[in-house]
Amino acid sequence: MKITSAKFVKGVVSADDSLSDGIPQIAFIGRSNVGKSSVINSLTHQSGLARTSSFPGRTQQLNLFLINNSVYFVDLPGYGFAKASKEVRERILKLISWYLFDSGYKQKKIVFIMDANTGPSHNDMEILRGLMEDGKHIIIVANKVDRLKKSEYKRRMQSIEDISEICKVIPYSSNKKIGISELTNEILK
Ligand code: GTP
Numbered sequence: 234m235k236i237t238s239a240k241f242v243k244g245v246v247s248a249d250d251s252l253s254d255g256i257p258q259i260a261f262i263g264r265s266n267v268g269k270s271s272v273i274n275s276l277t278h279q280s281g282l283a284r285t286s287s288f289p290g291r292t293q294q295l296n297l298f299l300i301n302n303s304v305y306f307v308d309l310p311g312y313g314f315a316k317a318s319k320e321v322r323e324r325i326l327k328l329i330s331w332y333l334f335d336s337g338y339k340q341k342k343i344v345f346i347m348d349a350n351t352g353p354s355h356n357d358m359e360i361l362r363g364l365m366e367d368g369k370h371i372i373i374v375a376n377k378v379d380r381l382k383k384s385e386y387k388r389r390m391q392s393i394e395d396i397s398e399i400c401k402v403i404p405y406s407s408n409k410k411i412g413i414s415e416l417t418n419e420i421l422k
């Protein structure tokens with residue numbers, strides 16, 4: 234399947250009609266600056282669709298994008314942004330946790346993005362465990378593989394694959410456009 238259209242719908246921070254309109258939701262989650270918004274842009278072939286930044290903490294709402302007029306991509310704010318104030322970090326964690334675990338909104342799939350160079354952080358593992366316990370359908374994206382040394386590639390990817398046998402792991406680079414068709418198929422199938 235291909236992504237032929239993508240448009241920004243709205244940013245939400247609490248219950249919203251769009252989230253209960255029956256259109257399936259695919260959530261993009263991961264720690265701050267890992268490349269969630271960049272992954273969405275690369276998948277949709279629109280470099281300016283989701284706002285990205287080299288400074289962590291760019292995305293602060295749940296940003297909804299309508300894809301192929303049939304599914305929402307939900308770009309989440311990132312967690313673990315050490316430089317943000319305690320208040321901002323708590324607000325963001327609350328929003329993520331509410332949307333994923335308490336809101337009652339169903340995500341058809343979760344695209345869990347990690348940095349291929351560092352592997353899962355403590356926060357990643359905590360959130361992943363919660364999602365797995367909840368029986369969510371998770372696809373793990375190991376982003377920024379373009380930065381990975383050839384000699385490190387196998388070991389790094391293996392350490393991410395070891396997290397769970399039930400999650401598919403896709404090596405990815407938004408910058409170098411690696412893994413786009415594999416992830417698109419996995420999301421839309
Ligand atoms: P928050 O919204 O702050 O949580 O960040 P985010 O996860 O949405 O990250 P964003 O897409 O804004 O990207 C963060 C930084 O990582 C930017 O400087 C991107 O250019 C860079 N980046 C994203 N994907 C890749 C990649 O595949 N390779 C490399 N080398 N850099 C990337």
Ligand code: MG
Nearest residue numbers: 269270291292
């Ligand atoms: Mg973002």
